[in-house]
Amino acid sequence: xxxxxxxxxxxxxxxxxxxxxxxxxxxxxxxxxxxxxxxxxxxxxxxxxxxxxxxxxxxxxxxxxxxxxxxxxxxxxxxxxxxxxxxxxxxxxxxxxxxxxxxxxxxxxxxxxxxxxxxxxxxxxxxxxxxxxxxxxxxxxxxxxxxxxxxxxxxxxxxxxxxxxxxxxxxxxxxxxxxxxxxxxxxxxxxxxxxxxxxxxxxxxxxxxxxxxxxxxxxxxxxxxxxxxxxxxxxxxxxxxxxxxxxxxxxxxxxxxxxxxxxxxxxxxxxxxxxxxxxxxxxxxxxxxxxxxxxxxxxxxxxxxxxxxxxxxxxxxxxxxxxxxxxxxxxxxxxxxxxxxxxxxxxxxxxxxxxxxxx
Ligand code: SAH
Numbered sequence: 480x481x482x483x484x485x486x487x488x489x490x491x492x493x494x495x496x497x498x499x500x501x502x503x504x505x506x507x508x509x510x511x512x513x514x515x516x517x518x519x520x521x522x523x524x525x526x527x528x529x530x531x532x533x534x535x536x537x538x539x540x541x542x543x544x545x546x547x548x549x550x551x552x553x554x555x556x557x558x559x560x561x562x563x564x565x566x567x568x569x570x571x572x573x574x575x576x577x578x579x580x581x582x583x584x585x586x587x588x589x590x591x592x593x594x595x596x597x598x599x600x601x602x603x604x605x606x607x608x609x610x611x612x613x614x615x616x617x618x619x620x621x622x623x624x625x626x627x628x629x630x631x632x633x634x635x636x637x638x639x640x641x642x643x644x645x646x647x648x649x650x651x652x653x654x655x656x657x658x659x660x661x662x663x664x665x666x667x668x669x670x671x672x673x674x675x676x677x678x679x680x681x682x683x684x685x686x687x688x689x690x691x692x693x694x695x696x697x698x699x700x701x702x703x704x705x706x707x708x709x710x711x712x713x714x715x716x717x718x719x720x721x722x723x724x725x726x727x728x729x730x731x732x733x734x735x736x737x738x739x740x741x742x743x744x745x746x747x748x749x750x751x752x753x754x755x756x757x758x759x760x761x762x763x764x765x766x767x768x769x770x771x772x773x774x775x776x777x778x779x780x781x782x783x784x785x786x787x788x789x790x791x792x793x794x795x796x797x798x799x800x801x802x803x804x805x806x807x808x809x810x811x812x813x814x815x816x817x818x819x820x821x822x823x824x825x826x827x828x829x830x831x832x833x834x835x836x837x838x
Contacts, residue, residue: 485542487512488522489614491653492660502541504534510662512538517663520625522546547572547618549626559809563821564622566591566615570608571821572641574619575814576627582670583634585623588819589616589651590642595676597699598709599741600817601775602641610647616654620664636666638692639674641819645681655690668692669731674739676712677721686728695737695768696725700747701755709747718759725763735764735801741817742771742791744783753794766801773807773815 490498495509511529515521522544524535547564550571554560560576575586593600594607619640624630636658638644644651651673658666671692675681685691698718700706706713725736738760742748756767769792772782788804795802807815 486545486614487542488516488544488546488618489612491613491656492662504537508534513660513662516544517621517658517660518630520621520630545614545618547615547622549622552626553812553814555809555812555814557808557811559812559814560627561809561812561814561819562619562623562626564619566611572611572615572619573814573819573821574623574640575809575819576623577808578627580635580808583627583629583632584637585620585634586637586640587616587619587623588640588642589638589644589647591821593642594646595643596711597676597697597817599743599772599778599780601778601820602817604777605641605820607642607646610650611642613650613653613657616650617657620658624664633670636671637674637695638672639695639816641821643676643678644673645675645678645685648681648684652688652690655692659690669734672737674737676710677716677724678712679716679720679724682721682724682728686724691729693734693737694725694728695739696721697739697741698756698759699739699741701752701759705747709741709743722759722763725765730764735766737766737768739768739770739805742769742783742788743780744772744787746780748783748787748791750790750794753791757795757798757800760800766803767795768803768805770805770816771807773810773818775813775818778817 492509492513496506499508500506508530515527524539527535545567547566549562550565551563552560558578562574563571564574565571570591572588572591574588577584577586590610591608592605593602596603620636655668655671658664668690672695673692674695674697676697699709703713703717706718769788771788772780774782792802792804809815
């Protein structure tokens, strides 16, 4: 979907300034408008009381500020909240609020559906419907911050909702610029984590970004045969190439790349897998996040026992790799990793999805 040309929610601060200037207003109004939209959650021009009446009337006549609409808001017993949001074209996405981890965290989507087709992920079953626009990505943050009363507090963002952020590179990075604006959320990229299956051209671009989020790479397997079976893009971007890109990735002092590893019972959870993982990560400033599978109907895998997960974690820890086990939050409301799905996915076949991805 191409965004409406007059939707101010799609503009980064520089674009908003330029637009105001070409439409005969002062650039500095951009700051005020940004403040209203992001800091106060106000999208009704009539309420932007530090703008003149005339300007407010003009803005109202010429522009809109589109915001995803909350269609459901479910609360898990563990405090996690899952929001279903409806976009301008009626498509739906899900975004999740995870409190006290220890920070407040928003898990944000970057696409409607996903083309990656990972074998254990429900979103992957939907196929890719479309990319989200920058305004829709940043809009999720606005909506969740308002709904959780965090507009004036700090929070973290994980780009771990529906979609593959590096498969929607431009819009994702533009959304980060919008969220970074000092007149809006002023979000430091250090509070943002981008999780990817490892699309190498995207990783290489990311390595040169001024606003660089923390990086998480979804590894999930330690041989190419197994990884290709679980994470189809591995065919194009195999393990060695991804790890090589990670070795080259510029890291700030004390920061590390997170490697996510979904644990599937009797598939990738053996002690040999753990030992191979240690070898693969040598020379990389890494930490490992083990994610015991969140099972779902239609997903042909099961979750390993806690003892099995602990054994795997212990092998990594014994080799001095920092390892954590991700607690599944919100499983009772299907808000946990890999459980985000909405009706109306495309009917494309897996092969068509791959073709889209490899274009
Ligand atoms: N496309 C990005 C972001 C997606 S989701 C990526 O692949 O990294 C964030 C994490 O949840 C990924 O590591 C993903 O592999 C994992 N995940 C997907 N399905 C899961 C499931 N059923 N159980 C546990 N984790 C899952």
